[in-house]
Amino acid sequence: MGDQVYIRLRNKTKIPKEKKILLKDIAYISASETWKKQLENAFIYQVKKEDKNIVVFDIFSIIELLSQQHPNLEFQSIGPNQTIAYIAIPNKHPHFSLVAFIWLLLFIGSGMAIMNFHYDVSMQEVQQKLHYMITGHQDKYPLWLQIPYSVGLGLGMILFFNHVFQKRINEEPSPLEVEIHNYQQNLDQYVTIHENELRKKDDD
Structure with a gap:
């Protein structure tokens, strides 16, 4: 031995x-x-x-x-x-115009998604009713509710993704990173199984 x-x-x-x-x-x-x-x-x-x-x-x-x-x-x-x-594969720096186009596309798409969600749940009416319940007065634009809500929405997204640009807030992974990790594990498992199937076909 x-x-x-x-x-x-x-x-x-x-x-x-x-x-x-x-x-x-x-x-x-x-x-x-x-x-x-x-x-x-x-x-x-x-x-x-x-x-x-x-x-x-x-x-x-x-x-x-x-x-x-x-x-x-x-x-x-x-x-x-x-x-x-x-x-x-060697990394290629993307052209500025391509980055700007993708950024604009994502910005408009995410903005439309947020606005459509607020329209579906009648967020403005909810805020108007909250203003009336608290103050007893009708107001079509209760800014003292809407402005903090808008700021809190942005801060909530930052906390959810656990990133400010490329800087991580803490060491805890964000839900998006966990989902990407799970997807990568499933992808790796599929690749190994698929490769073994191709190898068996080649042997046959």
């Missing part, structure tokens, strides 16, 4: 385009210091031009490859059975 080597695949990782993927790029390794340094630089895969933006690695194929390279070692898997390597 050879020396024990424990391998734990990362859930996912980002890889530059056309890069040689080494074991340390996609996995954590626990072994003696001599073997750890050698295994970390073990060649696993060469990202090719025809690869799109995702490459999925299976622990069994990795162990099989490492066993061929180092037959005197015994490999044990811990953790996930697959890892997803997202091939990084």
Whole structure:
């Protein structure tokens, strides 16, 4: 029996385009210091031009490859059975006119959504009735209610998304970030299952 080597695949990782993927790029390794340094630089895969933006690695194929390279070692898997390597695409700075158009589109769309919601629930009538119940006088535009309500609406959105521009208010994730995280987990699970199905078809 050879020396024990424990391998734990990362859930996912980002890889530059056309890069040689080494074991340390996609996995954590626990072994003696001599073997750890050698295994970390073990060649696993060469990202090719025809690869799109995702490459999925299976622990069994990795162990099989490492066993061929180092037959005197015994490999044990811990953790996930697959890892997803997202091939990084160089970021391109968007044109100012495109950013301005998207910002204007979102601004108008969100403004229309808020106004339509307030119209559906008759918010102005509610505020008028609140003003009459508190003061006993009729007022078509109770500004002392409407102005704080408008300011509070904006502050409430800031607290909800937990961001002021790019600055986070506190370490707690916002509901939007939680939903994005759940969506990403479902996407990763679909990718691994879909990749395994394609691999089975190719084997058949």
